[in-house]
Amino acid sequence: MSKAAVPIAAADRWFAARGLKPFAFQREVWRAMRDGESGLLHATTGAGKTWSAWIGALLRVSGAGAPPRARLRVLWITPMRALAADTALALREPLAELGDGAFAQWTVGLRTGDTATAERQRQDRSPPPALVTTPESLSLMLSRPDADAALGAVEVVVVDEWHELLGNKRGVQLQLALARLRRLNPRLLVWGLSATLGNLDEARDVLLAGRPGRLVQGRLAKRLVVDALLPGRTGRFPWAGHLGLSMLEAVVRELDASPGTLVFCNTRAQAELWYQALLDARPDWAGAIALHHGSLDREVRDWVEAGIKRGALKAVVCTSSLDLGVDFAPVERVLQVGSAKGVARLLQRAGRSGHAPGRPSRVTLVPTNALELVEAAAARDAATAGRIESREPPEGALDVLVQHLVTVAAGPGFRPDALLAEVRDTHAYRGLTDQEWRWALDFVLRGGASLTAYPDYRRVAPDDEGVHRVADPRIARRHRMAIGTIVSDAALQVRFMTGQRLGSVEESFVGRLRRGDCFLFAGRLLELVRVHEMTAWVRRATGRRAAVPRWNGGRMPLSTEMSDAVLARLAEAGRGRFEGPEMKALRPLLELQSTVSALPDRHTLLVEALRSREGAHLFVFPFAGRQVHLGLASLLAMRLARRAPATFSIAVNDYGFELLSPAPVDWAPMRDGSLLSAEGLLDDVLDSLNSGELAMRRFREIARIAGLLFPGYPGAPKGARQLQASASLFWEVFRQHDPGNLLLDQARREVLERELEVGRLRRELERIGRCRLRWVELQRPSPFAFPLMVERMRERLSTEKLSDRVARLVAELERAAGADR
DNA sequence: GACCTGCTGCGGTTTG
Numbered sequence A: 001m002s003k004a005a006v007p008i009a010a011a012d013r014w015f016a017a018r019g020l021k022p023f024a025f026q027r028e029v030w031r032a033m034r035d036g037e038s039g040l041l042h043a044t045t046g047a048g049k050t051w052s053a054w055i056g057a058l059l060r061v062s063g064a065g066a067p068p069r070a071r072l073r074v075l076w077i078t079p080m081r082a083l084a085a086d087t088a089l090a091l092r093e094p095l096a097e098l099g100d101g102a103f104a105q106w107t108v109g110l111r112t113g114d115t116a117t118a119e120r121q122r123q124d125r126s127p128p129p130a131l132v133t134t135p136e137s138l139s140l141m142l143s144r145p146d147a148d149a150a151l152g153a154v155e156v157v158v159v160d161e162w163h164e165l166l167g168n169k170r171g172v173q174l175q176l177a178l179a180r181l182r183r184l185n186p187r188l189l190v191w192g193l194s195a196t197l198g199n200l201d202e203a204r205d206v207l208l209a210g211r212p213g214r215l216v217q218g219r220l221a222k223r224l225v226v227d228a229l230l231p232g233r234t235g236r237f238p239w240a241g242h243l244g245l246s247m248l249e250a251v252v253r254e255l256d257a258s259p260g261t262l263v264f265c266n267t268r269a270q271a272e273l274w275y276q277a278l279l280d281a282r283p284d285w286a287g288a289i290a291l292h293h294g295s296l297d298r299e300v301r302d303w304v305e306a307g308i309k310r311g312a313l314k315a316v317v318c319t320s321s322l323d324l325g326v327d328f329a330p331v332e333r334v335l336q337v338g339s340a341k342g343v344a345r346l347l348q349r350a351g352r353s354g355h356a357p358g359r360p361s362r363v364t365l366v367p368t369n370a371l372e373l374v375e376a377a378a379a380r381d382a383a384t385a386g387r388i389e390s391r392e393p394p395e396g397a398l399d400v401l402v403q404h405l406v407t408v409a410a411g412p413g414f415r416p417d418a419l420l421a422e423v424r425d426t427h428a429y430r431g432l433t434d435q436e437w438r439w440a441l442d443f444v445l446r447g448g449a450s451l452t453a454y455p456d457y458r459r460v461a462p463d464d465e466g467v468h469r470v471a472d473p474r475i476a477r478r479h480r481m482a483i484g485t486i487v488s489d490a491a492l493q494v495r496f497m498t499g500q501r502l503g504s505v506e507e508s509f510v511g512r513l514r515r516g517d518c519f520l521f522a523g524r525l526l527e528l529v530r531v532h533e534m535t536a537w538v539r540r541a542t543g544r545r546a547a548v549p550r551w552n553g554g555r556m557p558l559s560t561e562m563s564d565a566v567l568a569r570l571a572e573a574g575r576g577r578f579e580g581p582e583m584k585a586l587r588p589l590l591e592l593q594s595t596v597s598a599l600p601d602r603h604t605l606l607v608e609a610l611r612s613r614e615g616a617h618l619f620v621f622p623f624a625g626r627q628v629h630l631g632l633a634s635l636l637a638m639r640l641a642r643r644a645p646a647t648f649s650i651a652v653n654d655y656g657f658e659l660l661s662p663a664p665v666d667w668a669p670m671r672d673g674s675l676l677s678a679e680g681l682l683d684d685v686l687d688s689l690n691s692g693e694l695a696m697r698r699f700r701e702i703a704r705i706a707g708l709l710f711p712g713y714p715g716a717p718k719g720a721r722q723l724q725a726s727a728s729l730f731w732e733v734f735r736q737h738d739p740g741n742l743l744l745d746q747a748r749r750e751v752l753e754r755e756l757e758v759g760r761l762r763r764e765l766e767r768i769g770r771c772r773l774r775w776v777e778l779q780r781p782s783p784f785a786f787p788l789m790v791e792r793m794r795e796r797l798s799t800e801k802l803s804d805r806v807a808r809l810v811a812e813l814e815r816a817a818g819a820d821r
Numbered sequence B: 001g002a003c004c005t006g007c008t009g010c011g012g013t014t015t016g
Helices: A008-017 A024-034 A049-064 A081-097 A117-125 A135-142 A147-151 A162-166 A169-184 A200-207 A245-257 A268-281 A298-310 A343-350 A372-384 A398-410 A416-424 A434-446 A473-481 A507-512 A560-574 A580-596 A626-643 A681-688 A691-705 A720-737 A742-755 A758-770 A785-796 A799-820
Strands: A039-042 A074-077 A108-111 A130-133 A156-159 A189-194 A214-217 A224-228 A261-264 A289-292 A315-318 A333-337 A361-366 A491-496 A501-506 A518-521 A524-532 A535-540 A604-612 A615-621 A649-652 A657-661 A772-777
Touching (some): A008 A024, A008 A049, A024 A039, A024 A049, A024 A189, A039 A049, A039 A200, A049 A081, A049 A189, A074 A081, A081 A130, A135 A147, A135 A398, A156 A169, A162 A200, A169 A398, A169 A416, A224 A343, A224 A372, A245 A261, A245 A268, A245 A333, A245 A361, A268 A289, A268 A315, A298 A315, A343 A372, A361 A372, A372 A580, A398 A416, A398 A434, A398 A473, A398 A691, A491 A507, A501 A507, A501 A518, A615 A626, A626 A649, A626 A758, A681 A758, A691 A720, A720 A742, A742 A758
Parallel strands (some): A039 A189, A039 A214, A074 A156, A156 A189, A261 A333, A333 A361, A491 A535
Antiparallel strands (some): A524 A535
């Protein structure tokens, strides 16, 4: 193989020419790559990780000097198009300067969904030696008949932001692509770049499919400051709620004092509302502040991003759409409205600020309710102690495998035995059974047991020589259009009558609107004019009260790391210790909780019982995140009802849950702990939650990835209802005529593992089993219980009624408080 | 005096 034609000294000189000295970790990466080692580099954004990996790759491939004939030799994979474009620009820099012209003929190509057809064709004729691309575009390249020739000379693959891919199906798809590249070149070098993660060793092992490799620790993280805006002297702080607009004034002051600020919100609706509230508070900021989230049109977002880069914007209200991507030097401050719910997410956002050398990363939490102050202190504790969430790599996802089989068959074709060995050479499928493999193969050959009659699902067939191929060009084309594992909800485009695109909203939201109704979107008040062919045509509106679109986003339950840290802080408070400004500010509320009830800790489960006009309430506070609480609550309700018939309404939040029965309940069986035992957990969870319905919805995604549903031609997307309808059709057909279809199993399994978090639920039940029960009979709702009561009412009532209801509840509380005195 | 929860990411055709 190649010798180091460009010595490390040359890289040193290149750094010196820029007035820099390489960090030890950078030279470590260069040496490792030069010596033919694979590995994972753990470094934060802006720590020089790009240069380390790129120059290392150049040292590696430079043995033969300029490539004899144009062949692709270095692949750089990145999860975002915007990042791909910026990276390609940055990588071009050292080429001309490094190694005395050894790389004079080198270029860095860029290939994503944005790449124009002409450029693709040019690349096909004359491949650039290095290419920056996405996992999906790489899979597309694998689906070309000449894929082996085009990719056979690749020597180094760098996977940027590997932590973003590790835990999802995009990462699985990339694992399969890497296995292909390794088969083409057994000496392939693979390097991952990752941000801080709880399971870095595992991250490396997954990337390298269990092969030995380095884990290089990058430069230590910058100094990190996590603080919080505290509610002012005026009034105490809301006990419940998530919007946080009571902090508006304080936020305005912060923005006033700082030139460039990112204001992260947890939801798109929240971002819309905050943006509007800021403009209402400071009309003079029109044009100086902007909005950015995933449902806004790309053009709008590009404009905002460019504005940040230029330093032209005072503040941007955003969601995690700005978590990743371009580094914005002008960002001075990062505010986080509401809890970030996870340590890794908080660190990521803190890292968006302080890009100048020597400056700390700082994130300031804007609590939306009182208890989020504990989360602020807890998040700082966990971050300081380096307790960061892990990302769990998925295993055995047959939908992704099925897609990959068709991809390869549409490309060079495959022989089953050889491909099986290759597939098993991944972390995700290392445990794939023969039976699963045969099933997947059969599924692409004849559509499994139930679809045999439909030619569209006989996608792959062996040719005379036994090579499995996609013979029908129409099927191959449709398949290429559906490559990828991201399944989005179908949404309506939102456009002005002039045609200008604003973004997209969910079908279900528009379905509730009537012509002439107003809604707040893209930071503007809009009136719905008409809906036609998946487009909502709108015009500007003035004054009228507006709805805000709700998008069905993901849930973000409190992470285990956060919940541990929160419980630790509460335990301290229970011992009378209130360290730091947040805990001091919260002291009155926690002392009240302590007086009327108690404070929990890791070894004490707090349970509160209350009788009210509504009925019998039971409040339980494991502090284990809302998903787990939903499971716990359903489980408990079902097991209670087994003993004595009862119906319960349920409310959950990240701290605990409430069961409410209109009739009196004997909670005694709850006290011995048997109701919360982990025994029979799986069956009981399946019984208590509507898991069939959940699995059916999950199946839509699986069916789409496995290629059962055609997403439609671009520009003419099918409606969500249509997609869901055909997905449920498949669901029913399989259940009746092909119950052994493994995609059904996969849907059920994914619901349990990924949505209901059964693993975490079981661990939590085991912890609870070891806990002392602290049982409190309440006279009136405690500060911990109150938000759960509000939560439950919210689910049943419209906005207006909720405020009435809350007002009445408050009045009752105050009367009760008066009676106490 | 206490009210609005739910994120992100990619890819793609073609015939008249």
